[in-house]
Amino acid sequence: MDALLPQLFAGLSLGSVLLLAALGLALTFGQMGVINMAHGEFMMAGAYTAFVVQQLLPDAGVSLLVSLPLGFLVGGLLGLLLEVTLISRMYRRPLDTLLVTFGVSLVLQQAARDVFGAPNVDVRAPAWLSGAVPLLGMDVPRTRLFILALAVAAVLALSMVLKVTPLGRRIRATVQNRDLAETSGVSTRATDRLTFFVGSGIAGVAGVALTLLGSIGPTLGTAYVVDAFLVVVVGGIGQLKGAVLAAVGLGILQAGFEYSTTASLAKVLLFVVIVAFLQLRPQGLVSVRTRSLA
Amino acid sequence: MTTHPLPVRASRGRALALSAGVLATALALSACGARAGAEAGAPSSSGGESCVDTSGDTIKIGFLNSLSGTMAISEQTVRDSLDLAAEEINAAGGVLGKQLEVVGEDGASEPTVFAEKAEKLISSDCVAAVFGGWTSSSRKAMLPVFEGHDALLFYPVQYEGLEASPNVFYTGATTNQQIIPGMDYLKEQGKTKVFLVGSDYVFPRTANKIINAYAEANGIEVVGEEYAPLGHTDFSTIVNKLKASGADAVFNTLNGDSNVAFFKEYKNVGLTPEAAPVVSVSVAEEEVGGIGVENVAGQLTAWNYYQTVDSPANAEFVAAFQAKYGADRPTSDPMEAAYTSLYLWKGMVEKAESFDVAAIQEAADGVSFDAPEGTVTVNGDNHHIAKTAYVGEIREDGLIYPVWQSDGPIEPDPFLEGYDWAEGLS
Incomplete structure (x- = not known):
């Protein structure tokens, strides 16, 4: 069937979008156990960063490349601010964190509305990303290839950071056994803060990337945050690998369902599959085995 | 081994997963609740005497638009133009010699709030x-x-x-003043294969x-008919289906943000308005900037007014x-x-020489106004108005021509x- 290949790519591409949205969450929700409902608003902040940068640097290509690191910084700093002022006071109180961050997300949405106005804004895609390239007999939009590459790069970078840098070691140590890490001289407070910075920063990058695909408005984040949580829960809490597998799997499933049924029904089917899956494997695709889990 | 009670983290992890699930359910439920509430309708109110005070030299009217929530984007613009009309009418001496006193309320994008x-x-x-x-859900909620x-109630939106x-x-x-003229145009252009894409709610389904x-x-x-849930952000599959269908025109009833994702995808896979124009019924001047x-x-819209309509x-x-609001406002x-x-x-x-509802209903038929869109006339039977239909093309300056x-005007x-x-x- 000649629809198979384009749909496989559509699924992969959807998966890469989900992955970008969920990667930061995998870190903050998965590794730190903080339910941050404002994660989507950090993506929104990243998207508006791209908009502001483009106002200052009219060349779409340059502004995209500048926006990516800047979006990371903006998302990260917002996350840091949230961590220091609110979340740090409620570790181990997940339900309170959920409510507080939900409130923060509403405040951030309204702030965006006040600053940028209620209507959506537009970020132009650079010329080298417009149109499609022929690939294996199908026309693949360049923006989708770019986002795919960006997602791969983000995963690689994040896993390198976690594997080889001192920060990564400290994060993993804190996640696996907070008390032991602390007694071994790791400042878990500082680690928490940095983890949150990185996780929120990735949300900012995701926001910049999303400007290529969808609308840029105050409610941009809410469209993605639930899907992002799904990816993290299905993937298995606390594992990057799980998030990657879950994002790609859910993306391909969604695209497949959508092709054979309708977009609304596809969403329902996807939820059915997820619920059934979590019945069988409540810990998700990949589970963490640590001493403290025993 | 540590003396710390071991299962703590494990159960916390599960509690987190659980609470995320609970939250998602709560969100879904609250959305359904709003809709169910809307259908159940408003408080059962008994008729009773009107308390409108016509004795003074002012008369109160109410403006009810969403100034918060998802619909605020669109409804704020309606409030702005209502305010302008009230200001103009007051400056010209008011209605029956009385100045309008506007009471503004926020419908908050919730049908139940509209009813309240x-x-x-x-x-x-x-x-x-x-x-x-x-x-439409806000209108249906207010109706009882x-x-x-x-x-x-004066309701200002195509439906x-x-x-x-x-x-x-x-x-x-109503549909014969917007959707049918849009289709008439496609037929005139010799289009024979239409693909329908819309958001999944009452208006697109009825229109289709x-x-x-x-x-x-x-x-x-009709070579394809696809619906996307409201707020849908990924159109690669729908656009793949569209492309594979061989359609030579698209009729688009998508609402809100979905339009942005749809048009970006449409362009990115190499479809063009020359080969297969998209006629939209929910994309107006303010949305064009946000879509980019x-x-x-080059794409088309079907409406009854554009900023570029040429009339005094x-x-x-x-x-x-x-x-009043700035030169950048369309x-x-x-x-x-x-x-x-x-x-x-x-x-x-x-015409009725009265603010009384029955007198107004009596007098409504044939009342006409030289509106910016052209002359409009009220139909006393169905309370709609005769309007001219326009198909417009979106041009590079962001306006629709x-x-x-x-x-002439089409009877409703x-x-x-x-x-x-x-x-x-x-």
Whole structure:
């Protein structure tokens, strides 16, 4: 069937979008156990960063490349601010964190509305990303290839950071056994803060990337945050690998369902599959085995 | 081994997963709740005497639009043009010598809030008429309130038709003034394969039912019909289906943000307005900027007003609006219909020489106004108005220019009784 290949790519591409949205969450929700409902608003902040940068640097290509690191910084700093002022006071109180961050997300949405106005804004895609390239007999939009590459790069970078840098070691140590890490001289407070910075920063990058695909408005984040949580829960809490597998799997499933049924029904089917899956494997695709889990 | 109780983290992890699940369910439920509430309708209010005070030299009217929530984007613009109309009418001496005193309320994008605020405007503020509403669910939620109190609502947005309440005046288009002219245009252009894409709720589904019947009667093939949930952000699959269908035109009833994702995808896979133009019925001047003009230039829309309509009344309207709100603010169809609705109410009151609801209903037939879109006339039977239909093309400057217009105003036909092929539609 000649629809198979384009749909496989559509699924992969959807998966890469989900992955970008969920990667930061995998870190903050998965590794730190903080339910941050404002994660989507950090993506929104990243998207508006791209908009502001483009106002200052009219060349779409340059502004995209500048926006990516800047979006990371903006998302990260917002996350840091949230961590220091609110979340740090409620570790181990997940339900309170959920409510507080939900409130923060509403405040951030309204702030965006006040600053940028209620209507959506537009970020132009650079010329080298417009149109499609022929690939294996199908026309693949360049923006989708770019986002795919960006997602791969983000995963690689994040896993390198976690594997080889001192920060990564400290994060993993804190996640696996907070008390032991602390007694071994790791400042878990500082680690928490940095983890949150990185996780929120990735949300900012995701926001910049999303400007290529969808609308840029105050409610941009809410469209993605639930899907992002799904990816993290299905993937298995606390594992990057799980998030990657879950994002790609859910993306391909969604695209497949959508092709054979309708977009609304596809969403329902996807939820059915997820619920059934979590019945069988409540810990998700990949589970963490640590001493403290025993 | 540590002496710390071991299962703590494990159970915490599960608690987190659980609470995320609970939250998602709560979100889904609250969305359903709002809809169910809307259908269950408003408080069962008994009729009773109107408390409108006509003794002073002011008369109260109510503006009810969403100034917060997802619909605020659109409805704020309607409120702005209503405010402009009230200001103009007051400056010109008011209605029957009385200055308008506006009571503004926020419908908060929630049908139930619309019903509550309508109740408040009618019973405690005692307004003579209410202007506002946007989504069909907000209108349906307010309907029992207005009918129960025998009060008046002026509703300014194009909608799916199949409704005619004596207590509502519909100043936006019904289906035979927007959707059918849009299809007429495609037929004239020799298009034979239409693909339908819309958001998954009442308006697109009703519109597409009509389009299917029209297509069958006019030798046009509907090669695909796809619905995306409201707020859908990924259109790669739908656009793949569209591309594979061989359609030579697309009829788009998507609402809100989904349009952005759809048009970006449409352009990115290499589809063009030359090969397969998209006719949209929910993309107006304000949305063009957000979608990005480079993504929609050359595409078509079907409306009853554009900022570029060439008439003295429109030149005045646009100038007044931009003088009040800024030269960068576009004017659009629902804004114009809202502006017109206030003037039509004024015309009805002056013809009836009374603010009384029954007298206004009596006098409504034939009241007309030289609106920015052209002359409009109220139909006393179904309370809709005769309007001119325009198909417009989105150009590089972000404005929409008429490329086709109907022969004069089209009489409103909300139940499509005048079309043979529409028989059996409900």
